[in-house]
Amino acid sequence: MAGIITLTSDFGDRDGFVAQMKGVILGISPDAVLIDTTHSIEPFSSLDAALVVNGFFRYFPVGSIHLVVVDPGVGSNRRGIVVRSSGHYFVGPDNGVFSLIYSSGGPVRVRKIDNPGLIVPKPHPTFHGRDVFAPVAAHLSKGTDFSEIGPIISDPERIYLPRVIKLEHGIEGKVIHIDRFGNLSVNIGADMLERPIDEINLGSLKIKKLSRTFSDVPDHEPLALINSFELLEIAINKRSAADSLGVGIGARVKVTWKDENIED
DSSP, rough: OEEEEEEEEEESSSSHHHHHHHHHHHHHHHHHHHEEEEEOOOTTTTTHHHHHHHHHGGOOOTTTEEEEEEEEETTSSSOOOOOOOOOEEEEEEEESHHHHHSSSSSSSSEEOOOOOOGSOOSSSTTOOOIIIIHHHHHHHTTOOOOOSSBOOOOOOOOOOOOOOOOEEEEEEEEEEEEEEOOOEEEEEEGOOOOOEEEEEEEEEEEOOOOOGGGSSTTTOEEEEEEOSSSEEEETTBBBOHHHHHHHTTEEEEEEOOOOTSOOO
């Protein structure tokens, strides 16, 4: 029996692009189990895709195939690739969408898609999701060996999260993701927040501590917590923090430490 193929894209649900990819997959591998993760990735954002894919893949069974199509460079000289890591396969464009997979732990192998027998003849230059990546994912689900994809490459494209800046009495990061509730993920990991916190600042907003859940504060009140990505998150309970605060991707967030030499 064919395995699981997840589908992630910025295609939305209006134009039937996802259905075309599914049709190609099922024509090759009719027993494949197709799982839509999201088709609402921020258009053209490799970073948004990288964060989302890294957040969900480990909850699927080993052997799952993750098809990711956020591909503003489609038809150019950017490569198509398949990544093998942690027992999973990732299929998509070589534009950084798998950057966080490369550093997720364990050995990583990347192959360039270079086997014409695994793709649609004469692929359309603007729809490699349907004509290149979907058929490759389908063939993998039917048992095609990873070695048949094409040559190993050692220089896949990477995108990097903004650097967290060390301050004299704290650290400064940036908002890197906004979910559908308007919650703001910051590039400050939980492991960076092990010291006692004095204050978290986003613009004029000041938060004095980390909460455990949204309901730790009253409705419509701001809070900060560690989210399921294991990142610092700024939120407003039952409201959009992005809209209420008027901030977006790249907004600066500063965390200052308590002076541990001063007793409360």
